[in-house]
Amino acid sequence: MHNNPLLATSGLPAFHRILPEHVEHAVLTTLEANRVELEQLLAAAEGTDLEFDAMVLPIERLSERLHRVWSPVAHLQAVANTPELRAAYNACLPAISRYATEMGHNQRLYALYQRLGEGPQTARGEGAGRLLELAIRDFRLSGVHLPAGQKARFKTVMEELSTAEAGFEQNVLDSAAAWSLHITEASRVAGLPGLILEPAAERALAAGAAGWLFELDQPTYVAVVTHADDPELRQSVYRGWVTRASDQADYSPGQDNSALIEQILALRHEAANLIGYPNFAAYSLATKMATSVDEVRDFLIELLRHSRDTGRRELQELESFAGRPLEPWDIAYYSEKLRDEKYSISDEALRPYFPLPKVMSGLFRVVEKLYGIRIQPVPGTDAWESHVEFYRLVDVSGREVGGFFMDFYARSTKRSGAWMDQCLNRLWNATDRQVPIAHLVCNFSLPAGDTPALITHDEMVTVFHEMGHVLHHLLTRIDYPSVGGINGVPWDAVELPSQFMETFAWEPEVVALCSGHYRTGEPLPATVLASLRASKNFQSALQMLRQVEFALFDLRIHAEYNPADGARLMDLLAEVRDAVAVVRHPEWNRFAHAFTHIFGGGYAAGYYSYKWAEVLAADAFAAFEEAGLFDADLAQRFRQHVLEIGGSRDIGEAFVAFRGRPAHVDALLKQSGISG
Template identity: 50%
Template structure:
């Protein structure tokens, strides 16, 4: 039987991939990769064509096998797939360390740079410089004992991070709330109630079953009039995978957090860095921890006074002191009173098919591309769709899968993932293919999925990442699309794209009432746009809380004292937060971005890139948001370049100056 993960071309056969394919495919691809390296190192020639290009091609083949398996583990969880994924994650961590520590390969790459550096183009030179940097960060200069220790640490880190992620998923899926008294559901949107009834019926129960996923949690927090239900949901959500709450200790991440922080710190020190925060910045735009902390605290200086005013006003509106589980509920009430619009009331105007059509039209106007659905493509779930990207001449240049709605076994949140990276090496080409994954409330009956405007913004955000990935013109996989882009700049295209979801020129393109087909009424549109600045201070300081906590957690780690996770989180909250959190809150135990994702000592990237994105969009506002000249410059100078040049240089080329925080503050209604 052929292994679908070993297919060398075409799209993955997602419907045909099984858990038992994963380990053999990864082992075989590692074996092929190792054989390629032995072959190119055995040859006497040390040139870009003879060494770098085959190395890039081998890395691309390894990613082509692993990416679909990694993706399925996130969207189609099962015990068998999880086991295979975890085995391979450790295998790959060890193999990447083995490759990254090869002195012969490192010397070969350095020889290419020394001999041919003056003849290489900018992208080739950047690729080589990045590769050499990454070898140093993999411990190539360490003595043999240090190399062995590094590999052991990376294996353990890969395993610990996987277990952290799994605990969050398991804890989330383990809790649900059976409701038999309809009055407890007062205030909840009809779609949430219908979904809860269906969930109960599927399990042979009467009444309603509220599961603990993001759409339900958000709906209960914002709309449930029953305070006790809100508190119950809040406690279940904020104690997931912890030592307290309704599932206390069942999936506890406490020890794993300490292990992950300790392992990261030891890796950093082994490589000669003061802390993991210093190591993290070796591949980012920010120069040092002082710059990051100064940036975050400067934003806090601007936003916290506004947040304090907003929260005080909210408590006056509520008639007293607010608990954490009351905040979203009263904020939604105040938003409705002040602006006459609520997220739930907008759902009928944002059916997913219409939003997609309008979003694709925005991309066409900006970049001259067409987005077309393709049938007959193998997918992992019946609700998944595949779309092709066509250029101005009608040539298919890229594609993406869209997996829009929440379901059991699917990781929470929203993300864009790499399926197949762009490649053009030695006459062999591969078109970029992305995964766009969201967790919107699924449709009820025959109706399409209906989105809130917040959901629309999320979709635009992830599509912005996908455009960055798909519209690249760089031929080398390691610096094509989002690859090689500093992590604190990778959110620029996504947050830039969000701005279009807030424009009066765009919302008529993405809105049509699910029954009448009428676009969002002009009066409602005005109210929605007017609500954009609602509680921007509270929202900003919450993100600053996450960013400061993450960065200090890694910058200040002391092996003798341990992670001080709860203590440090409370310190940060006293510094910037306005919402008071109860003692049982265990936010950090489910902070997957930092403990199992790619944002360790890098969560500040969201705010850093938000400054870049607001400043970028201001250039469009100066001339028109669909100005062809500005859009072409943005495409050519930033999107298409991927990681092939220094991002600050690219930004300055586009904007004509260094980035400024003013456009972001003006957008949010904050005095500079």
């Protein structure tokens, strides 16, 4: 196929020229070319003295070439989806995953990296040592070094594990789908928003019934426990939600996850043992910034120790507001009422003060003040949709650092949520001159008529968050893509730059830069901002305790597993709750049976990461509170030791280089209003 835009080797992707029929051809051609070239390289390497760049750069180029093809496809599939594109994308997934498995299990490539690790340390770029270290680590974590019998067993265990994890998730979905609640009296649905009631009435009608037919999904659950005036309705929906896929779910007897949980934990434990780790938590931490199970446990217990009394007081305040002891299905309901009474602030009502162009110019000003970087629009850049804009970042010296596409508005063809994605990675050496390019994607409402797009403060926080990821990706000084930008950054540290930027969105000085009533230009009144800031910490200790409960349960169930006793699921959950929770859970609560974050994969023995990164971000931000919000020397240090290094060094050491000491929890507790 001639002129396939996905096969271009330089410049920005030609988004508007990419068609579904280009996808499979470009992907398969590139995978095949990569295989051939890797083979040639490995053959040439045998029996010769290895020079780092001569070996590693071609391999880095192969990955980046594939990224150049696949990243635009994956991006378009998320922001400009069509049935044809989705089909083309799905058709390539097996080939992409086969290639990744092949690379991850390539014995000769593993041996090559090992030989390079033993070779001379000179004439290598920054991050070279870490690149080898991470590559070798990942090979070993996937069992490449094992003797044949154990390797085969490891492969079987991993396959069974992914089947069991998928089964767990499927049971949660099927169990929820089996639940329904039919209500006919209008008095019982009082308080519920139209957004939930209307579809429920339509469902009842479609089933030939009067009233409302409720199904069990996250929005329904949240709306009912937060807004329904009828405590019995709240209890019914709560009970459905916390018994999904369990022995307590009489509505879905075939979907009890109890046996799958046992199986998943046993398989994970065996996999970790095969690789040489005492338990799965230790295996999971091998790729994290946290160094040991004890360190994570101590960290969570410290958060707990500081939050529990405040959490108790928050619950007491709520119960005295309600005038009675509260059940778990009452908490959200009375919290909402108490919040209204205390702060009477509606995020929606603030929209006129946050026109999107004003927020963005304020955000760009913040970046400029911190790092001396200018962000310039490049009109007319090819994109996938007419509202999309492209910006380039220019350093004080006039050097182009990178660029990013900004796609702000919701469309029916676009995935929901907000995110940063890597469009191109930094690849810089004697031959390659590629600067990093990012995508910043949100889902705001389109501007109507002459009125600019107006966003809530919450959405402003989101833009700041994603901009933190963008800066992390773009400001990297590391020239090897696999350890540049966000690549190679451990999972429990990757939210540091984003949560750090988020904090700025709450500072009066920054809100002043970012707000201005779209008609009058008047900045957000100081009193409104003050109550907005106060409302941010409403029940923050109760929220902290909830996160600590999840994280400690996740850590302990993986760290303390032993084959003789099995998972001890309910006992362990009860122990964690005794130690952490201040809200009492009913005996029939089976929260763990639908905890897809950890039993569906993803966050297993990693749930603590949320809080871990928050602590890093809060402590980094505290340095700016001490030195001045826009202190140039400090910002330079943050850039140099955190934003620029990508995954090229240990983040714990880098943090010490920036802060002069390791992070501790005080700053987060203080920022959350829990102590200090």
